[in-house]
Amino acid sequence: MLSKNKIKQIIALQKKKIRDERGLYIIEGDKLIKEYLMSGMHIRTLFAKPEFINSLPDGLNRNIDETEHASFDELKKISTLKTPHNAIAVVQIPEKQFDSNIILKDLCAALDFIQDPGNLGTVIRSASWFGIENIVCSDDCVDIYNPKVIQASMGAIMHVNVYYTDLQRFLAGAVEKGVPVYGTMTEGESIYSQALGKIGVILLGNESRGISDELLTYVSKRIMIPRLNNFRLGIDSLNVGMAASVIFSEFARR
Numbered sequence: 001m002l003s004k005n006k007i008k009q010i011i012a013l014q015k016k017k018i019r020d021e022r023g024l025y026i027i028e029g030d031k032l033i034k035e036y037l038m039s040g041m042h043i044r045t046l047f048a049k050p051e052f053i054n055s056l057p058d059g060l061n062r063n064i065d066e067t068e069h070a071s072f073d074e075l076k077k078i079s080t081l082k083t084p085h086n087a088i089a090v091v092q093i094p095e096k097q098f099d100s101n102i103i104l105k106d107l108c109a110a111l112d113f114i115q116d117p118g119n120l121g122t123v124i125r126s127a128s129w130f131g132i133e134n135i136v137c138s139d140d141c142v143d144i145y146n147p148k149v150i151q152a153s154m155g156a157i158m159h160v161n162v163y164y165t166d167l168q169r170f171l172a173g174a175v176e177k178g179v180p181v182y183g184t185m186t187e188g189e190s191i192y193s194q195a196l197g198k199i200g201v202i203l204l205g206n207e208s209r210g211i212s213d214e215l216l217t218y219v220s221k222r223i224m225i226p227r228l229n230n231f232r233l234g235i236d237s238l239n240v241g242m243a244a245s246v247i248f249s250e251f252a253r254r
Helices: 004-012 016-022 030-038 050-055 072-078 117-129 147-153 167-176 240-253
Strands: 024-028 043-048 064-069 087-092 107-111 134-138 161-165 181-190 200-204 221-224
Touching: 004 072, 016 024, 024 030, 024 147, 030 043, 030 087, 043 050, 043 072, 050 064, 072 087, 107 117, 107 167, 107 240, 117 134, 117 147, 117 240, 134 167, 161 167, 167 181, 167 200, 181 240, 200 240
Parallel strands: 043 064, 107 134, 107 200, 134 161, 181 200, 181 221
Antiparallel strands: 024 087, 043 087
């Protein structure tokens, strides 16, 4: 049985301030937790139904510091979902060294003030699928370890490095090195006719306001996804998660 103090500690990790203080975050779901373990990642504490614990392949338990049996009602208390999975785990936030010189040697994505957790998770998932290993976020983007981001990324955070930094300084460094910055916006050139390189920064803007004015000065190529209908009302744009998938796909195709 989980103690009230233990439940309180786990629920507290839903807040960014507490995650930062403790260096821990939460992952949920049978498939996601098994993938973490099979990839060699370490789990601090596993809270799960006995049947889930017994279903773990031999050898995976060595990557778990502590295992606690939990009932459905207990999992429901600590879960961020309306209907909890059979397992929830507390994982340590990995230490990653930000080095713009390394990142700018390949194709990467930069995110300006992305606020919706689902959008960030989708961008990370798309980046992983299309082989983009690094994402650089402005400091005011939603936290990657927000439970909703974790769920939307579907485990892709295991394969993509996400950094938070001063985006203006990062883009200035890219321009100084002669690295192209592809700004995604409605008034750009069609991505299907634009020359795309294997090295560069794909800059994606905020859900409602787009790319910040102070960052537009660093954009060397303005790209857009052409609209292929003439409807005057209805959908007037793609959300940033959908747009990222289309753009990443076209870069990968080239």
